[in-house]
Amino acid sequence: xxxxxxxxxxxxxxxxxxxxxxxxxxxxxxxxxxxxxxxxxxxxxxxxxxxxxxxxxxxxxxxxxxxxxxxxxxxxxxxxxxxxxxxxxxxxxxxxxxxxxxxxxxxxxxxxxxxxxxxxxxxxxxxxxxxxxxxxxxxx
Amino acid sequence: xxxxxxxxxxxxxxxxxxxxxxxxxxxxxxxxxxxxxxxxxxxxxxxxxxxxxxxxxxxxxxxxxxxxxxxxxxxxxxxxxxxxxxxxxxxxxxxxxxxxxxxxxxxxxxxxxxxxxxxxxxxxxxxxxxxxxxxxxxxxxxxxxxxxxxxxxxxxxxxxxxxxxxxxxxxxxxxxxxxxxxxxxxxxxxxxxxxxxxxxxxxxxxxxxxxxxxxxxxxxxxxxxxxxxxxxxxxxxxxxxxxxxxxxxxxxxxxxxxxxxxxxxxxxxxxxxxxxxxxxxxxxxxxxxxxxxxxxxxxxxxxxxxxxxxxxxxxxxxxxxxxxxxxxxxxxxxxxxxxxxxxxxxxxxxxxxxxxxxxxxxxxxxxxxxxxxxxxxxxxxxxxxxxxxxxxxxxxxxxxxxxxxxxxxxxxxxxxxxxxxxxxxxxxxxxxxxxxxxxxxxxxxxxxxxxxxxxxxxxxxxxxxxxxxxxxxxxxxxxxxxxxxxxxxxxxxxxxxxxxxxxxxxxxxxxxxxxxxxxxxxxxxxxxxxxxxxxxxxxxxxxxxxxxxxxxx
Numbered sequence: 237x238x239x240x241x242x243x244x245x246x247x248x249x250x251x252x253x254x255x256x257x258x259x260x261x262x263x264x265x266x267x268x269x270x271x272x273x274x275x276x277x278x279x280x281x282x283x284x285x286x287x288x289x290x291x292x293x294x295x296x297x298x299x300x301x302x303x304x305x306x307x308x309x310x311x312x313x314x315x316x317x318x319x320x321x322x323x324x325x326x327x328x329x330x331x332x333x334x335x336x337x338x339x340x341x342x343x344x345x346x347x348x349x350x351x352x353x354x355x356x357x358x359x360x361x362x363x364x365x366x367x368x369x370x371x372x373x374x375x376x
Numbered sequence: 377x378x379x380x381x382x383x384x385x386x387x388x389x390x391x392x393x394x395x396x397x398x399x400x401x402x403x404x405x406x407x408x409x410x411x412x413x414x415x416x417x418x419x420x421x422x423x424x425x426x427x428x429x430x431x432x433x434x435x436x437x438x439x440x441x442x443x444x445x446x447x448x449x450x451x452x453x454x455x456x457x458x459x460x461x462x463x464x465x466x467x468x469x470x471x472x473x474x475x476x477x478x479x480x481x482x483x484x485x486x487x488x489x490x491x492x493x494x495x496x497x498x499x500x501x502x503x504x505x506x507x508x509x510x511x512x513x514x515x516x517x518x519x520x521x522x523x524x525x526x527x528x529x530x531x532x533x534x535x536x537x538x539x540x541x542x543x544x545x546x547x548x549x550x551x552x553x554x555x556x557x558x559x560x561x562x563x564x565x566x567x568x569x570x571x572x573x574x575x576x577x578x579x580x581x582x583x584x585x586x587x588x589x590x591x592x593x594x595x596x597x598x599x600x601x602x603x604x605x606x607x608x609x610x611x612x613x614x615x616x617x618x619x620x621x622x623x624x625x626x627x628x629x630x631x632x633x634x635x636x637x638x639x640x641x642x643x644x645x646x647x648x649x650x651x652x653x654x655x656x657x658x659x660x661x662x663x664x665x666x667x668x669x670x671x672x673x674x675x676x677x678x679x680x681x682x683x684x685x686x687x688x689x690x691x692x693x694x695x696x697x698x699x700x701x702x703x704x705x706x707x708x709x710x711x712x713x714x715x716x717x718x719x720x721x722x723x724x725x726x727x728x729x730x731x732x733x734x735x736x737x738x739x740x741x742x743x744x745x746x747x748x749x750x751x752x753x754x755x756x757x758x759x760x761x762x763x764x765x766x767x768x769x770x771x772x773x774x775x776x777x778x779x780x781x782x783x784x785x786x787x788x789x790x791x792x793x794x795x796x797x798x799x800x801x802x803x804x805x806x807x808x809x810x811x812x813x814x815x816x817x818x819x820x821x822x823x824x825x826x827x828x829x830x831x832x833x834x835x836x837x838x839x840x841x842x843x844x845x846x847x848x849x850x851x852x853x854x855x856x857x858x859x860x861x862x863x864x865x866x867x868x869x870x871x872x873x874x875x876x877x878x879x880x881x882x883x884x885x886x887x888x889x890x891x892x893x894x895x896x897x898x899x900x901x902x903x904x905x906x907x908x909x910x911x912x913x914x915x916x917x918x919x920x921x922x923x924x925x926x927x928x929x
Contacts, residue, residue, distance in 0.1 A: 243453060246453070246456070246457060246460070247456075249460065249487060250431075250456065250460050252487070253430070253431050253460065253487060254431065258388065261388055261392070262391070262392065264512070265392070265396070265512060265513040265514075290386075290433070291386050291433070292433070293433055293434070293435065370487075
């Protein structure tokens, strides 16, 4: 039996959809060789996924950290506790992305093979953590 | 190339699909249910497939359900939940109207909203859940291609016309469920309504059973041979049984056994059939060994089995085992006036697809230089001359009086009869055009501007083809439907003649429900001469307004 309230479960499912699904929407479909060698297509895909993860109702692009913040807004301390450690790991990855926002925008970040690997790992971890969290919330 | 509609509040799927599925065309994405319905209704080309997102970050007013007053919970929570599950609400709203439209829902099973009947969604033949937890465009591509290929197969093999009316849609939905079940199924409906076709092409094919489909018409089997035919016979069971012979129950093992006219089964054999349904066992004639049976039984009848039970002609326990609660009644052609025009088009394409009619069509197309596809020229039937020439298509033009005659005809032989009439109509129409091979087309000979891609069905031919059935029906019912006229004394022979003519025209006017063009077709063999008939009636002093009132009443 899950200890999560239905309201919290709903919010986590929503976050999993908005962030977990779209954080790698385009870049997850690229070949491994592009991640290894880098390409203009990869840069565009990551820019779209990270800097325009969702679109607000007024048409503005919402980067991953804005989507994350909207998803966890109003979460109580007890709920933060419940969602640990998965949500903490998601936050760390999102904040790292935010810290290199300028380099993602210019494309410089993705010309570095190490950053590309870090980015791919971050996207995968966000997805995996949110999936695991939702499974746990639903009592799975 | 397929026509794909994406229902998504953002362009995420559209961008992905345009990159990875460039061979297909995508109609402008629909952002909410209202737009989706609009696109489906107005798309110039039929939509082959829908890709549906689940989360819709749209204005509250656009969210389904439109009436949110009955929803429980805090307003903000309710709205957010609706946004997060909107795709499923849209699917639920579209399904009753588009039961067969393939829809790929882009969600992972884990994302199915709490409380949603996921099993029901999975059970829908045309709803596919794509687990996009790690969406791989190649996986999407494979799924899209397999759905489109399957749909193409279904289209090609679809031999039963379902139409678009709500009644037929719900019937189809029901049969799809019943086909998959283990229980027997009773089909009822008048002769020619497509019972055996439906059993073979729809129920058996969707039953998921790998065995044969075997059909037996019990009305054509002598009673003495019925047992051996159904259950098989062992060598020496009776004089002439020189070898073991398997029955249809054995031949349909693992498949579907269709017993037409089940009411003809003797009481003795009804008992044996009951054992097949009850214990899945039977004994071939002359055998002491029990055989096991594994058939999905579909029976058809035009009789009232309940009445037969009351009269002691049918076993009640067998009827109960035949699952009468789910009996399916197929409507007659008379009851399908709502989609009669579509029916005409469907059966016309059928009768033109094979045999002599196809040869005639090909000859006509060659002679007039009409372009054909690989499978020959396409056909359509309309009641008004079409605007633009359509490549690869021959259009048959049906005069409105002919259309009315066909629509209002009783069709006692139902679809079988309609198919036969249309087949004859195509043959007679095209033969006269093709056999006159030396001269230009008849339409062209009358009118230089006439189009060779449009072939009118002569009204006279329609009338003559139906007249045969009228005569048959009349003689069968022993009713004299001839025109009774009274020859009264008048001052001149001309006055007598006019009186007779007046009575005859009045009778014909009433019989054809006031269709002057139809009268002209019968009397003058020219359906466009309704005005002439009207003038003559006026000359004879017939008060059309009075007759019109009688027609209306």
